[in-house]
Amino acid sequence: MNRFLKYGLSLGIAAVTFSALGNDTIMVTEQQRKNAQTLIDDAISSDLAYSIVESLTTEVGARMAGSEAEARARKWGVDLGNELGFDRVSVEEFNMPFWQRGELSVSLTKPYKQHLHGTALGGGAASKGSIDADVVYFRSIEDLKKVSKGELKGKVAFVDGDILVKSQTGAGYGQANQRRRIGWQHAERAQAQALLVRSVGSDSHRFPHTGMMSSKEGDWASIPVIALSNPDADQIRRLHRLGKPLEVNLTSGAKWQGDVQSGNVILDLIGSERPEEIVLIGGHLDSWDLGTGAVDDGAGVSITTAAAALIAQLPKRPKRTIRVVMFGAEEVGLLGARAYAKRHENELDNHVLATESDFGAGSIWQLNSNVSEQATLLIDEIGHVLSPLGIVRGKSDVKGGGPDIIPLDEKGVPTIRLSQNGMDYFDLHHTPDDTLDKIRPDELAQNVAAYAAAIYLVADSDVEFRKK
Ligand SMILES: [Zn+2]
Structure with a gap:
């Protein structure tokens, strides 16, 4: 038995009384x-x-x-x-x-220990062992773009942004998505050990949004790139505003599999x-x-x-x-x-x-x-x-x-x-x-x-x- 035919297809039975809406063209008979x-x-x-x-x-x-x-x-x-x-x-x-994401763990270790809800972004690399590093905060992708070569050596960059505004059309997604797509290219140029980004979403739940990064002339990130949920990103923003030095610990098993x-x-x-x-x-x-x-x-x-x-x-x-x-x-x-x-x-x-x-x-x-x-x-x-x-x-x-x-x-x-x-x-x-x-x-x-x-x-x- 066709498992899909039980879902009533009643074609041919429908009574049709469609008025011609005053059209005098013959585009539709x-x-x-x-x-x-x-x-x-x-x-x-x-x-x-x-x-x-x-x-x-x-x-x-x-x-x-x-x-x-x-x-x-x-x-x-x-x-x-x-x-x-x-x-x-x-x-x-x-x-x-x-590409497969593998296992991920990411936590704040300073100013206190707290598990963060993150997910690897598509095209990212595995961490070389477990990374413990200071976090450098960037308010936006525009700020991250200004870093100079080697400026983030040994650090982990965090790129903030804003919660996406809810709209019927999804306006704003393309712009917000820049941090997900190309943030790694700037973090890598500055020799960061890893990049964290505020995930691109309009929600306030703790499910981070994954998604693919952009390759750079066919090359992919050589560092782990992790999206953090909006509430986790909010927490980092507030701690940064309080002037607290931040440290994270992370390991990621993401990699290309051939x-x-x-x-x-x-x-x-x-x-x-x-x-x-x-x-x-x-x-x-x-x-x-x-x-x-x-x-x-x-x-x-x-x-x-x-x-x-x-x-x-x-x-x-x-x-x-x-x-x-x-x-x-x-x-x-x-x-x-x-x-x-x-x-x-x-x-x-x-x-x-x-x-x-x-x-x-x-x-x-x-x-x-x-x-x-x-x-x-x-x-x-x-x-x-x-x-x-x-x-x-x-x-x-x-x-x-x-x-x-x-x-x-x-x-x-x-x-x-x-x-x-x-x-x-x-x-x-x-x-x-x-x-x-x-x-x-x-x-x-x-x-x-x-x-x-x-x-x-x-x-x-x-x-x-x-x-x-
Ligand atoms: Zn789709």
């Missing part, structure tokens, strides 16, 4: 409107996406890029694609260097009229190892897979091919996305549109696009279709379809973005708290409804999306 409304109604009453993310986070669990668990996730993705009736299911493998295999799982619904034209949606299959990768990005995988699976229940395939990509190794530097763009280099002109769900499991509130003038009219119409879901039509000049879409965007593939409410995203993202209980089934279903209707209308249209 009456039949297409009806189909889109059927998809919305069915998505809202189905818990397919929730069952998918429940299965992924429970049966596979955490899925670090390049790990044995990520390989199990690929097998899970293939089995799922076959069970849900996709026309073509494949895996495209690639090699990657594998080359391993990762891969992208690809599920296609083959188009009925223009099978070579591809509308690409997806999420990333890998996750950080601390939680179970529910909101980042089990949600995106489940939303896009469920949306395509609902479209597969329509009596006829849309004109264009709908491709769901479960990208591998996103967290460690968009490795799956780059492998996909390279492998499909010669077919990218046939990629009509691409978009990814990778901002948690909150409801979608806005539809942005960056497509041709003619296709913008279609996206405007899709905006009307989605408005009963509480989604507003945003702007038509917003580039970007999600992290894994960046390499495609760079090659000129048109994008849209169904923006989710990210108010709590940076409370959970990359922490042990990224678990299934944080996902609301009704919000997940709203996402599926929006993706299913929007992607169906794009795939069943004849509109040229590429700008001239």
Whole structure:
């Protein structure tokens, strides 16, 4: 028995009374409107996406890029694609260097002994034995950038910053993330023994947020780099303000483990009229190892897979091919996305549109696009279709379809973005708290409804999306 079919797919039963909203263009036919409304109604009453993310986070669990668990996730993705009736299911493998965090302990030893809640940042090195050192406090990454060569010899640097402001859009993350990404380059130049950073999150719990650092021309940190939870960083800030000399003890077992295999799982619904034209949606299959990768990005995988699976229940395939990509190794530097763009280099002109769900499991509130003038009219119409879901039509000049879409965007593939409410995203993202209980089934279903209707209308249209 197909374990996913028990989650009511009632397509074909929905009564459709969708008013034409006064449109006199023919971007969307009456039949297409009806189909889109059927998809919305069915998505809202189905818990397919929730069952998918429940299965992924429970049966596979955490899925670090390049790990044995990520390989199990690929097998899970293939089995799922076959069970849900996709026309073509494949895996495209690639090699990657594998980093593991190992064991970590970090404590204040002066002015008093206190355990700190920290986690290694991706790409960091192991400590050479146990490190005992004075802490040099920097209020921000900008201050750390000013250190001179050798200035921190034998010390441990701590880079403070501020708690991320909660917002619907996640504004401020890119800026705050600088200390995580490039702080090590300055600490290392100054010959620090290790770097501690305030973890990048909007929460006040003691789960530090991990995440990848940036390499410097292919080189990675040769020192341990540790994120500390916001409350631990607050404590260090207060002690520093009191003028207390600080010392820490730390050991980290993080290290690179050589080359391993990762891969992208690809599920296609083959188009009925223009099978070579591809509308690409997806999420990333890998996750950080601390939680179970529910909101980042089990949600995106489940939303896009469920949306395509609902479209597969329509009596006829849309004109264009709908491709769901479960990208591998996103967290460690968009490795799956780059492998996909390279492998499909010669077919990218046939990629009509691409978009990814990778901002948690909150409801979608806005539809942005960056497509041709003619296709913008279609996206405007899709905006009307989605408005009963509480989604507003945003702007038509917003580039970007999600992290894994960046390499495609760079090659000129048109994008849209169904923006989710990210108010709590940076409370959970990359922490042990990224678990299934944080996902609301009704919000997940709203996402599926929006993706299913929007992607169906794009795939069943004849509109040229590429700008001239
Ligand atoms: Zn993600």
